[in-house]
Amino acid sequence: MASNDDVFTIVIRKRSWWFWALALLWLALEVVFLQTALASVREGEYRAAAMSWVAAAVLAAAGFIAWFRRGGTRWSGEPNAQSE
Numbered sequence: 001m002a003s004n005d006d007v008f009t010i011v012i013r014k015r016s017w018w019f020w021a022l023a024l025l026w027l028a029l030e031v032v033f034l035q036t037a038l039a040s041v042r043e044g045e046y047r048a049a050a051m052s053w054v055a056a057a058v059l060a061a062a063g064f065i066a067w068f069r070r071g072g073t074r075w076s077g078e079p080n081a082q083s084e
Contacts, residue, residue, distance in 0.1 A: 026063050030056060 037052035 029059055
């Protein structure tokens with residue numbers, strides 16, 4: 001008989017179309033802000049570059065927070081409360 005330590009449950013979550021649409025929008029905005037920041041540095045517009053770097057950092061932080069919240073507790077082996 002196997003103990004509870006030997007049993008693993010794999011949960012496969014299908015993401016909806018709007019999740020992928022938001023992920024694409026997030027990625028596109030990250031590229032735009034990073035490109036704007038790099039171009040502003042090359043042109044010597046340091047204030048514009050700073051604003052673009054801050055916008056890219058805030059957007060990246062929001063994306064990572066959303067990714068962690070979506071993932072829940074999947075690394076600890078416990079089921080996510082949203083999937084039940």
